[in-house]
Amino acid sequence: MNFLNEVAQHYPDAISFAAGRPCEDFLDLAAVHRHLDLFAAHLREKFGGDEQRVRGTLLQYGRTKGVIHELVARHLESDEGILVDPEAVVVTVGCQEALFLTLRALRRDDRDVLLAVMPTYVGAAGAAHLADMPVLPVAQSDAGIDIDDLVAVARRAREQGLRPRACYIVPDFGNPSGISLDLDVRKRLLEAAYDIGLLLLEDNPYGLFDAGPAGNTPLPTLKSLDTGRGVVYLGSFAKTGNPGARVGYVVADQRVGTGADGGTELLADRLGELKSMLTVNTSPIAQAVIGGKLLEHDGSLRTANERERAVYRRNLRLVLDGLARRFPADRRPHVTWNRPSGGFFVVCALPFVAGDDLLAVCAREYGVLWTPMHHFYAGDEARREIRLSVSHLTPAEIETGLDRLARFVAERDT
Amino acid sequence: MNFLNEVAQHYPDAISFAAGRPCEDFLDLAAVHRHLDLFAAHLREKFGGDEQRVRGTLLQYGRTKGVIHELVARHLESDEGILVDPEAVVVTVGCQEALFLTLRALRRDDRDVLLAVMPTYVGAAGAAHLADMPVLPVAQSDAGIDIDDLVAVARRAREQGLRPRACYIVPDFGNPSGISLDLDVRKRLLEAAYDIGLLLLEDNPYGLFDAGPAGNTPLPTLKSLDTGRGVVYLGSFAKTGNPGARVGYVVADQRVGTGADGGTELLADRLGELKSMLTVNTSPIAQAVIGGKLLEHDGSLRTANERERAVYRRNLRLVLDGLARRFPADRRPHVTWNRPSGGFFVVCALPFVAGDDLLAVCAREYGVLWTPMHHFYAGDEARREIRLSVSHLTPAEIETGLDRLARFVAERDT
Numbered sequence: 044m045n046f047l048n049e050v051a052q053h054y055p056d057a058i059s060f061a062a063g064r065p066c067e068d069f070l071d072l073a074a075v076h077r078h079l080d081l082f083a084a085h086l087r088e089k090f091g092g093d094e095q096r097v098r099g100t101l102l103q104y105g106r107t108k109g110v111i112h113e114l115v116a117r118h119l120e121s122d123e124g125i126l127v128d129p130e131a132v133v134v135t136v137g138c139q140e141a142l143f144l145t146l147r148a149l150r151r152d153d154r155d156v157l158l159a160v161m162p163t164y165v166g167a168a169g170a171a172h173l174a175d176m177p178v179l180p181v182a183q184s185d186a187g188i189d190i191d192d193l194v195a196v197a198r199r200a201r202e203q204g205l206r207p208r209a210c211y212i213v214p215d216f217g218n219p220s221g222i223s224l225d226l227d228v229r230k231r232l233l234e235a236a237y238d239i240g241l242l243l244l245e246d247n248p249y250g251l252f253d254a255g256p257a258g259n260t261p262l263p264t265l266k267s268l269d270t271g272r273g274v275v276y277l278g279s280f281a282k283t284g285n286p287g288a289r290v291g292y293v294v295a296d297q298r299v300g301t302g303a304d305g306g307t308e309l310l311a312d313r314l315g316e317l318k319s320m321l322t323v324n325t326s327p328i329a330q331a332v333i334g335g336k337l338l339e340h341d342g343s344l345r346t347a348n349e350r351e352r353a354v355y356r357r358n359l360r361l362v363l364d365g366l367a368r369r370f371p372a373d374r375r376p377h378v379t380w381n382r383p384s385g386g387f388f389v390v391c392a393l394p395f396v397a398g399d400d401l402l403a404v405c406a407r408e409y410g411v412l413w414t415p416m417h418h419f420y421a422g423d424e425a426r427r428e429i430r431l432s433v434s435h436l437t438p439a440e441i442e443t444g445l446d447r448l449a450r451f452v453a454e455r456d457t
Numbered sequence: 458m459n460f461l462n463e464v465a466q467h468y469p470d471a472i473s474f475a476a477g478r479p480c481e482d483f484l485d486l487a488a489v490h491r492h493l494d495l496f497a498a499h500l501r502e503k504f505g506g507d508e509q510r511v512r513g514t515l516l517q518y519g520r521t522k523g524v525i526h527e528l529v530a531r532h533l534e535s536d537e538g539i540l541v542d543p544e545a546v547v548v549t550v551g552c553q554e555a556l557f558l559t560l561r562a563l564r565r566d567d568r569d570v571l572l573a574v575m576p577t578y579v580g581a582a583g584a585a586h587l588a589d590m591p592v593l594p595v596a597q598s599d600a601g602i603d604i605d606d607l608v609a610v611a612r613r614a615r616e617q618g619l620r621p622r623a624c625y626i627v628p629d630f631g632n633p634s635g636i637s638l639d640l641d642v643r644k645r646l647l648e649a650a651y652d653i654g655l656l657l658l659e660d661n662p663y664g665l666f667d668a669g670p671a672g673n674t675p676l677p678t679l680k681s682l683d684t685g686r687g688v689v690y691l692g693s694f695a696k697t698g699n700p701g702a703r704v705g706y707v708v709a710d711q712r713v714g715t716g717a718d719g720g721t722e723l724l725a726d727r728l729g730e731l732k733s734m735l736t737v738n739t740s741p742i743a744q745a746v747i748g749g750k751l752l753e754h755d756g757s758l759r760t761a762n763e764r765e766r767a768v769y770r771r772n773l774r775l776v777l778d779g780l781a782r783r784f785p786a787d788r789r790p791h792v793t794w795n796r797p798s799g800g801f802f803v804v805c806a807l808p809f810v811a812g813d814d815l816l817a818v819c820a821r822e823y824g825v826l827w828t829p830m831h832h833f834y835a836g837d838e839a840r841r842e843i844r845l846s847v848s849h850l851t852p853a854e855i856e857t858g859l860d861r862l863a864r865f866v867a868e869r870d871t
Contacts, residue, residue, distance in 0.1 A: 065517075166737075
């Protein structure tokens with residue numbers, strides 16, 4: 044994504060529908076101080092006032108799998124209906140480290156491959172690249188994943204002597220697609236994964252940001268439906284906690300072989316062993332920032348993010364309504380887009396191929412940025428689709444940005 | 458090191474010469490708050506009071522190579538005489554991530570190997586394992602490294618079709634050996650590395666903890682002597698800053714090929730690209746904790762650690778004097794040890810082989826822990842040597858611990 048960063052740096056005044064950064068309006072350093080103190084007070088109570096243990100937990104080398112694992116488990120129960128043994132939680136340096144550790148643990152040799160719904164999050168492709176694991180694309184379909192294709196890709200891979208180890212998917216408001224899997228698809232996906240013996244890597248950074256009406260019941264995560272330990276659940280606090288803490292986690296309650304002796308261990312423990320060689324442990328100070336926020340809201344990040352949820356809901360509506368006003372179906376330029384029910388992203392199909400070259404033109408001449416969708420595919424061939432991020436713009440920026448986008452599209456479509 | 462952790466957990470009341478943790482006496486949460494605020498004030502001044510930029514730098518996704526790179530460069534000039542472009546600094550999640558990133562960048566295929574002075578730090582061996590890079594041992598010798606052996610190992614590897622990419626070494630108060638390279642050896646090592654086209658990975662976690670008399674001039678780092686960009690310098694703030702921040706860095710000012718197009722880039726930029734797939738960026742909150750401490754002491758961690766330096770100096774003296782009193786040269790049991798001039802570690806040779814089994818006996822029956830040296834070698838065969846860490850014990854614990862060790866050795870040596 045270096046090219047995209049360069050464009051963004053080159054045109055700092057352009058309105059950016061490109062970056063998927065969380066809303067900054069409610070971040071402040073005072074909260075960091077407060078959350079640190081809250082977590083320290085929690086430790087003080089837990090350790091019966093033993094200041095040396097409090098200090099040792101917060102400021103010394105510490106437990107490889109983390110020190111907020113119990114709070115993470117409580118949050119998962121409260122917000123996601125996921126019941127998990129805290130020992131199966133590994134707190135990581137953002138979800139990115141969780142992804143890498145999981146793939147590195149699953150990879151034994153060159154025959155191991157990852158399946159991923161294409162288009163896919165660039166971080167997943169990056170982690171797979173770093174772990175030397177080829178990625179086999181699975182078709183997306185309007186349902187979020189083409190399950191028949193998943194089964195076919197896995198079968199073909201096995202016929203070629205490969206070992207499909209897992210399929211990576213974002214079931215809620217996917218990045219980049221914005222698509223969510225409906226309940227029936229979730230259940231069928233799980234059954235298919237059990238049938239063909241494939242782990243599902245469920246990445247859920249946006250699940251709390253459903254834009255439905257108040258009181259709307261969000262769809263259950265794959266992990267909460269997983270009765271067969273077929274799902275490794277990847278979590279991030281970058282959008283719901285604090286992006287500056289760089290804290291994520293993985294729930295890995297599977298049993299895996301330890302190697303020569305024929306024994307088994309928890310996958311989470313295997314990930315911990317790998318983590319000890321990668322980053323040793325996640326900063327307990329950074330963990331405390333998240334831990335304090337979890338404590339402040341009694342484990343519920345849904346509650347903690349009411350204001351953020353309202354911003355994202357408003358922005359998604361403004362972008363969808365704004366697109367509809369600017370691109371009526373019966374007039375040129377002919378632009379179509381999907382209608383996600385939450386999350387950060389909308390995908391538009393333009394009437395022409397929109398690659399990096401056109402992005403540069405659009406940034407320079409029209410002052411608006413977006414992400415060419417081809418970056419989320421294995422190949423490099425430019426496509427007609429672009430991704431719009433709605434997460435960190437003001438209403439005025441959205442309106443001006445869409446005006447500029449509409450002018451750009453109209454003037455190219457001649 | 459799981460076995461060692463288990464022993465330590467099993468005998469929490471044993472006196473531990475095993476863990477190499479830094480002294481905790483001067484760590485406190487108030488300093489974390491203060492350092493955060495100091496760094497925020499620094500950003501406020503730098504950004505002319507633009508609170509949004511301050512907040513964005515501290516609490517949002519951020520620059521992959523880090524936000525305290527300029528302060529790190531100032532510290533390196535002030536404390537180590539190393540002049541470096543801040544762009545060549547990558548701030549990492551502890552030195553462990555710096556190690557992994559460097560090895561992962563150097564590895565192109567199965568022919569790439571790492572050389573390392575044996576015995577070697579387990580974290581270096583672990584990072585190499587994770588990066589799928591075999592480690593070829595280089596003999597240590599009393600000088601810290603047998604340079605003739607280094608040259609011979611590299612030559613033999615090349616004859617076998619392998620590509621020795623770098624040699625890992627801790628030139629100051631090595632872990633586990635405690636040995637430091639003298640100035641002449643440093644210069645000869647650099648010349649040899651230039652001659653045979655091998656990078657040196659200089660890891661320097663203990664360099665500030667020389668135990669010489671006040672006003673003693675420490676030996677120059679390899680990097681400060683490096684006129685040929687032959688040294689990648691690995692730094693840690695775990696001992697000099699705050700272990701709970703998990704912040705380290707790597708100085709990588711070499712030019713490397715970018716691949717197909719025949720261009721070159723700074724190795725630091727290549728490491729940044731890999732980091733974007735591994736941990737995205739190091740927590741800016743954690744970086745701020747270190748940045749604030751650097752600001753508080755005008756970039757000098759030598760000054761910031763005067764109290765810690767005094768503790769380590771005292772402890773090293775107590776252990777060396779205490780060994781001398783308990784194991785006179787002319788009497789049994791015959792125990793020998795080296796006499797490091799700083800750092801955290803002393804290596805003792807016992808009159809018998811001291812492996813994990815004897816450590817368990819010693820922990821259970823004598824209440825004292827140490828590290829069997831075989832853990833720092835590639836093989837698994839137990840040896841007579843043990844490593845004693847002096848870093849986080851009180852004088853009373855050292856005396857009692859050495860009494861227990863002496864009783865253990867005397868009772869086994871019959």
